[in-house]
Structure formats: structure tokens, C-alpha cells
Amino acid sequence: MAEHETEQELTPEPSGKGSHGTLSRRGxxxxxxSLAAVLAGARPAYAETTYRPGxxxxxxxxxxxxxxxxxxxxxxxxxxxxxxxxxxKTPNLDRLARExxxxxxxxxxxxxxxxxxxxxxxxxxxGRLYGGLAEPIATVNEEEGLPPGHPTLASLLRDAGYSxxxxxxxxxxxxxxxxxxxxxxxxxxxxxxxxxxxFSKIDYLGKxxxxxxxxxxxxxxxxxxxxTERTVEFMQRDHQKPWLINLNYxxxxxxxxxxxxxxxxxxxxxxxxxxxxxAMFHYDGGSVAKYVEMVHDMDRQIGRVLAALRRGGQDxxxxxxxxxxxxxxxxxxxxxxxxxxxxVTEGGIRVPTIVRWPAKIxxxxxxxxxxxxxxxxxxxxxxxxxxxDPDYPMDGRDxxxxxxxxxxxxxxxxxxxxxxxxxxxxxxxxxxxxxxxEYVMKExxxxxxxxxxxxxxxxxxxxxxxxxxxxxxxxxxAETLLPYPPGRGRFTN
Numbered sequence: 001m002a003e004h005e006t007e008q009e010l011t012p013e014p015s016g017k018g019s020h021g022t023l024s025r026r027g028x029x030x031x032x033x034s035l036a037a038v039l040a041g042a043r044p045a046y047a048e049t050t051y052r053p054g055x056x057x058x059x060x061x062x063x064x065x066x067x068x069x070x071x072x073x074x075x076x077x078x079x080x081x082x083x084x085x086x087x088x089k090t091p092n093l094d095r096l097a098r099e100x101x102x103x104x105x106x107x108x109x110x111x112x113x114x115x116x117x118x119x120x121x122x123x124x125x126x127g128r129l130y131g132g133l134a135e136p137i138a139t140v141n142e143e144e145g146l147p148p149g150h151p152t153l154a155s156l157l158r159d160a161g162y163s164x165x166x167x168x169x170x171x172x173x174x175x176x177x178x179x180x181x182x183x184x185x186x187x188x189x190x191x192x193x194x195x196x197x198x199f200s201k202i203d204y205l206g207k208x209x210x211x212x213x214x215x216x217x218x219x220x221x222x223x224x225x226x227x228t229e230r231t232v233e234f235m236q237r238d239h240q241k242p243w244l245i246n247l248n249y250x251x252x253x254x255x256x257x258x259x260x261x262x263x264x265x266x267x268x269x270x271x272x273x274x275x276x277x278x279a280m281f282h283y284d285g286g287s288v289a290k291y292v293e294m295v296h297d298m299d300r301q302i303g304r305v306l307a308a309l310r311r312g313g314q315d316x317x318x319x320x321x322x323x324x325x326x327x328x329x330x331x332x333x334x335x336x337x338x339x340x341x342x343x344v345t346e347g348g349i350r351v352p353t354i355v356r357w358p359a360k361i362x363x364x365x366x367x368x369x370x371x372x373x374x375x376x377x378x379x380x381x382x383x384x385x386x387x388x389d390p391d392y393p394m395d396g397r398d399x400x401x402x403x404x405x406x407x408x409x410x411x412x413x414x415x416x417x418x419x420x421x422x423x424x425x426x427x428x429x430x431x432x433x434x435x436x437x438e439y440v441m442k443e444x445x446x447x448x449x450x451x452x453x454x455x456x457x458x459x460x461x462x463x464x465x466x467x468x469x470x471x472x473x474x475x476x477x478a479e480t481l482l483p484y485p486p487g488r489g490r491f492t493n
Contacts, residue, residue: 044081044083044094044098044102045081047364048102048364048366049364050366050367050368051101051365051366052365053361053403053405053406053407064160064242064385065317065318065319065357065360066243066314066317067162067243067244067318067321067380067384068245068318068320068321069120069244069245069246069321069323069376070247070249070302070305070320070321070322070323071117071120071248071322071324072249072252072322072323073113073169073248073249073250073252073324074252074254074326074328074329074332074341075251075295075324075328075332075352076327076329076333076334076340076347076351077327077328077334077337077346077347077350077351077352078335079252079295079324079328079332079352080097080299080352081094082094082097082102083102083352085333086333088292088295088296089299090295090296091299092299092302092306093299093302093322093352093354095306096356097356098363098364099356099358099363099364100354100355100356100357100363100365101354101355101366101367101403102354102365102366102367103353103366103368103371104367104368105350105367105369105370105371105449106323106352106353106372107349107350107353107370107373107414107416107425108323108324108325108326108349108351108372109125109372109374110126110135110326110349110416111135111326111327111344111348111349111416111418112135112136112342113136113169113325113326114126114131114132114135114136114137114171114172114194115127115134115136116325116326116373117170117171117172117248118131118146118172119132119373119374120373120377121146121153121183121377122150122374122392122394123374123377123378123381123388123395123396124392124394125395125477127417127478127481128482129147129482130143130144131143131144131172131173133419133482135342135419136171137171137172137173137194138194140205146172146173147178148177148182151184151388151389151392152183152184153184153381154180154183154246155183155184156386156388157244157380157384157386159386160381160384160385160386161241162241162242162243162384163186163239163242164185164186164244164246165187165189165234165243165244165245165246166185166187166189166190166245167188167189167230167234167246168189168190168227168246168247169191169194169248170191170192171193174192175192179192179214181213181214185246187213187234188212188214189211189213189217189226189227189230190227190248191203191250193207194253195250195255195280196250196280197265197268197272198222198223198224198255199221199262199269200265200266201219201223202280203272204277204279204281205277206273206277222259224249224251224297224298225259227247227249227301228301228304228305231245231247231305232304235312235314236308236312249298249301251294251295251297251301252291252294252295252298252331254281254282255281255286256285256286256287256290256291256331257290258290258294258297268280286330286331287331290331291331291332306320315358316358316359317357319355319356319357319380320355320357321354321376323354323376325351325373326341326348326349326351327340327346327347327349327351328340328341329341336453336454337454337455338454338455343418343421344416344417344418344422344423345423346449346453346455349423355403357403357404360404361403361404369402370414370425371399371410372396372414373396374395375396375397375398375399376399377394378396378397378398379397379398379399379400379403383400395415397410397411397412398410413425413426414426415477417477417478417481420434420436421435422435422474424470424473424474424477425449426470426473428449428450429446429447429449429466430447430449430455431445431446431471431473432444432445432446432455433445433471433474444467444471445458445460446460446467446470447459
């Protein structure tokens with residue numbers, strides 16, 4: 001297959017039926033989509049079964065898996081066709097889901113970019129680090145970032161014998177204080193800021209923002225193409241060690257530019273260089289059609305990456321994880337979830353989550369178990385034979401036994417805190433609260449997520465004891481985190 005070719009759709013299989021030729025509830029779950037998946041709006045065109053650990057032919061004894069972690073930027077939960085988008089076609093990501101496990105209740109560590117990335121890199125709640133209190137990091141200073149001395153997924157894997165590279169958006173601190181090279185990645189190519197023009201690489205501060213190993217790198221081609229090209233090049237090397245690739249696309253984050261929108265880029269770049277720090281936020285541009293074009297292009301690029309992985313014979317023992325960093329913004333399709341980026345309602349934190357590892361995990365499966373970004377940090381370390389640093393205990397849960405062991409579902413609450421909201425998920429129950437400017441609770445709600453994906457029915461008055469129990473659990477975690485600085489508000493873009 002040529003390098004530019006992408007993964008192709010497979011022929012959909014018919015879904016299972018009940019004993020009388022109609023879709024029974026049991027047949028619905030076992031042979032096709034589960035009832036929960038339909039309520040959640042996900043309708044892939046192929047049969048899935050509820051997740052259970054498989055026993056595929058595994059890797060050779062002692063052979064460590066490669067890890068490819070792909071993170072999209074501001075991609076909403078329903079923005080893939082395998083998650084129910086009626087107007088977006090993503091055949092390559094659909095195939096990835098078909099060959100692995102699609103999580104219907106995958107969550108981000110936070111509802112904005114920087115905190116979620118800190119959650120992934122450290123395996124901890126973002127609020128344990130000062131940089132995680134910036135939602136997101138928007139200024140160049142020596143306080144807001146991922147401290148070089150803090151262990152990361154990359155540094156811990158490197159200590160366990162891995163080669164590590166980060167490609168794309170960093171967004172957890174600026175030079176000279178912070179960079180991937182200071183936090184465990186052997187190589188990196190990408191941008192420091194939260195958003196840069198796809199062609200000119202000018203960010204919202206009016207600065208050029210494309211770097212190779214902390215040195216400015218000039219290339220005015222479409223950014224998504226560049227990241228794909230670098231990823232394929234890295235995978236094609238003669239590796240003597242297993243590898244970790246963090247592939248952080250900026251797609252479909254603003255500015256709203258597709259692969260042929262050089263004229264839009266020129267106009268926005270001129271405004272940004274003239275001092276308009278809101279130009280790149282592109283409030284006066286974009287459309288649903290343009291957003292769809294950007295998602296389609298990202299899917300095509302991911303197809304190129306997966307095709308290269310297969311050509312190199314590395315696909316079977318490579319763990320591929322695809323996620324978004326937070327919920328969708330502006331032109332995203334979120335139905336049936338409430339809210340979006342910035343909020344800890346479901347639309348702000350529930351994101352597409354796909355995992356594929358052919359050597360260990362059977363395909364065509366769906367999981368309704370709630371999992372969160374920082375769970376994957378702890379899980380990947382276990383699967384790679386590495387250990388966390390005991391001086392920096394992780395908050396993420398180890399999902400390895402669920403994925404490749406007994407199949408026992410992980411235990412433990414999921415927790416989110418942003419500057420003006422907070423939430424805690426325990427089983428089917430979700431506790432949500434709103435805080436005022438002084439971070440004092442002013443409102444709280446309780447939702448049954450099995451019955452109410454939309455978070456419309458506040459059942460707090462019906463379950464006062466449960467409400468109090470979850471409130472106490474939330475506050476017990478919040479008390480262990482760093483306080484927000486006085487006057488800290490939400491950086492809006």
C-alpha cells in the first residue's frame with residue numbers, strides 16, 4: 001500500500017437477533033449495539049459485543065509493546081461516525097474502533113487543554129500541579145507548566161527502556177522553563193501554545209510557534225500533514241527499543257482552516273502580527289462544513305499513520321489509543337450530551353476513546369465502563385513493565401486487569417474540578433456543583449447517568465443521603481489539591 005493510502009472500511013456485519021427474530025434486550029447487547037450505547041447516541045454500522053478480555057495470540061515472551069497515543073484537540077464526543085455523527089464520516093477511526101474497544105464513557109482529565117495534558121503526562125489530577133490550575137495556560141511565565149523534575153509517562157517509560165517522542169501540541173509551559181525535552185521525551189516536533197495557525201504557525205500571541213527539539217523550525221505547510229509525516233518517519237526507523245509516540249494533533253481546534261485555506265491563514269496571520277490577540281480565535285470565521293472538513297482530514301491523516309504502522313509489521317504489538325483532550329467547542333456535534341468545552345457537564349469532559357492492541361485485545365467490542373485520561377497513564381506503565389515513582393503517587397486507576405486480565409471492572413471515583421465547577425462520578429451516579437468566584441459552593445445537582453445522559457433530571461432531593469455522601473467524597477479529594485490563586489478566572493477563547 002502506498003504511503004498516502006488510508007485504511008479502508010470493512011463490510012458491516014448484521015447485528016444479532018433474539019430467539020424470535022427480533023432484537024431482544026440480551027441480543028441487543030451481545031449481537032449489536034447495547035441499549036446504553038443507543039441512549040448515548042453512538043450508532044456504528046458494525047456489530048459490537050460488550051467488552052470482555054480476550055485471549056488473542058500475544059507477543060513473544062518479554063516483548064514490550066509500542067505505544068501510540070493520538071490526541072485530538074477539542075473534538076466532541078459525537079464527532080466521529082462510530083459515535084453517532086450523522087454528518088461526519090471517519091472510516092479510519094471507525095476501523096480502529098472496530099479492531100479494538102470503543103469506550104462510550106471515556107472522559108478527559110479536565111474540560112480544557114492544558115489540565116488534561118498534565119493529567120495524561122503525570123497520571124495525576126491536574127490540580128496537584130500549579131500549571132494545572134491554568135485552564136488553559138495562556139501566558140509565558142516560569143510558574144505555569146509541567147515541572148522538569150516531575151516524573152512523566154515519557155520519563156518513566158524511558159527509564160524502562162523506551163524511545164520517546166512527542167509530536168504536535170505541547171501546551172504545558174513555555175521555553176526556557178518547560179519543554180518535552182525537559183520532561184522525558186527524547187525528541188519533539190511541535191508547538192508550545194494552545195493554538196497556532198495551520199500554515200503560518202503564528203500563535204494567538206503573534207509569535208512563531210513551530211519547534212524541533214526547542215529550536216524554531218521553518219515549514220509553512222499544513223500542520224496536520226507535517227505531524228503525520230514526522231510520525232511515519234519515526235515509525236519507519238530501525239528501532240532497537242520499544243517506543244512511545246505522543247501524537248498531539250491540533251485538529252479540529254481553531255483557527256478554522258482546512259488543507260487549502262491559505263488565504264484564510266494569510267488574513268488571520270496579518271491581523272495577529274498587527275497585535276490582534278483574538279484573531280486566531282477566529283470568532284468571525286468557520287462553519288459546520290469547515291469543521292467537518294477538518295475532522296475528515298484528521299481521519300485521513302490517522303489512516304496514513306495506521307497504514308504505515310501495518311506496513312512496518314508493528315501494528316500487532318502496538319497499543320494505539322485515540323482520545324480528545326476535552327469536549328467540543330462551537331461547531332462540534334455533542335448530542336445528546338449537555339454543555340461543551342470549559343464545563344464539567346458531560347459535553348465538556350466525555351470524549352471519544354478508542355483502544356486497539358491486536359496482540360492482547362479482541363476487536364469489535366464496546367465498553368460502557370467510565371474511564372478517564374489519567375487512568376491510561378497508570379495502565380500503560382503496567383502494560384510496558386514500568387512503575388510509577390512512589391514519591392508522586394498517581395490518581396489514575398490501573399485498567400490493565402480489566403483489559404487483559406480478569407476483566408474485573410476498575411473501582412474508584414472519577415473526579416473533576418475546574419475554577420467554577422466540579423463533579424464526581426461513582427458508578428451510575430454523577431455529583432455536580434457550581435462554585436462562585438470565591439470557590440464556595442452555590443449549587444449542587446445529582447444525576448443518574450444510566451437514565452439521564454442529558455443531565456436534565458436533578459434527583460438530588462430524592463436521594464439526600466447519597467448526595468451528602470458524594471459531596472463528602474468530592475470535598476475529600478478537593479482538599480488535597482492546590483487552591484486556585486485569588487482572582488483566578490477562566491481564560492476564555
